[in-house]
Amino acid sequence: MKYAIIALLLLFTTACENQEKQKEDVLTEIPTTPPSKSVEGEIPLKIQSLGDVKQAYEKTNLDITHNRYTSSSFTYNCNGERGGTVTYYLNDNKLRLIEHAYNEYSHNEAVDRYYVLNNQPYFIFYKHTTWQFDGEAEEEEGATKDDISEKRYYLINNSLTECLEKKYTTRSTGKATDPDGIGNKTVSCPPVNELLEDFTKLYENKDTRGKLECL
Known part of the structure; x- marks a missing residue:
């Protein structure tokens, strides 16, 4: 026993x-890092903090990636000097994002994105690229380089709370540049009315379709 x-x-x-x-x-x-709330949650009803900005931004990008939004767009070409496409993304008829992709002459191109909640932008992202022939690439004729500037603007109740900038150069030859490995720098914020002026112009054209001469 x-x-x-x-x-x-x-x-x-x-x-x-x-x-x-x-x-x-x-x-x-x-995983030691918890999953982002935006993946499982919803867009906040109101943007009250930088955390709300991040959640709404990530949720919007996720929904667009999974084709959960409807979209409409128009194009324009202003005397061959500047042309582009403006695309509006909506969820249940609520505007969530305005994307403005355009170029000026042949060496400059840009993408401006306005993330929207309650018809107001809460996050603005600019990516502007200027390309030129790369004089340092002696081994390959016709090599080019892109000078890229990214700007990030965080808004709460139409007031700028944080402004970041990142600059880097990519080349058609040599080792590729990883933009994610370059940090953002805090910079002085521009007058908010300048940002809202561009946004308002795009917002007022949200029902436009087809092709325009100048925006």
């Missing part, structure tokens, strides 16, 4: 140890 009890105790102890080990193995598989 004594040996039977000891055997049962040993069996119980082994089972407990195995259970604890399994629990530890499971815990090691859980």
Whole structure:
């Protein structure tokens, strides 16, 4: 009887140890960084913090990636000097994003994105590119380089709360540049009315279709 009890105790102890080990193995598989709320949550009803900006921004990008929004667009060409496409993304007839992709002459191109909630922008992203022939690439004729500037503007109640900038150069030859490896720098914010003036112009054309001469 004594040996039977000891055997049962040993069996119980082994089972407990195995259970604890399994629990530890499971815990090691859980990521230390929690998943973004925007992936599982919804766009906030109102932007009140930088956290709300991030959540709404990520959720909008996710929905667009999965084709959950409807879209409409128009194009324009202003005397061959500047031309582009303006695209509006909507969710349940609510405007979520305005994307303005355009070029000026042949060496400048840009993409401006206005993330919108309650018909007001809460995050603005500019990516402007100027390209030219790369005089430093002696080994390959016709090599080019792109000088790229990215700007990020965070707004709460139509007031700028943070402004960031990133500049880098990519080349058609040599080692590729990883933009994600370059940090953003905090910069002085421009007058908010300048940003809202461009946004308002695009917003007022949200029902435009087809092709225009000048925007």
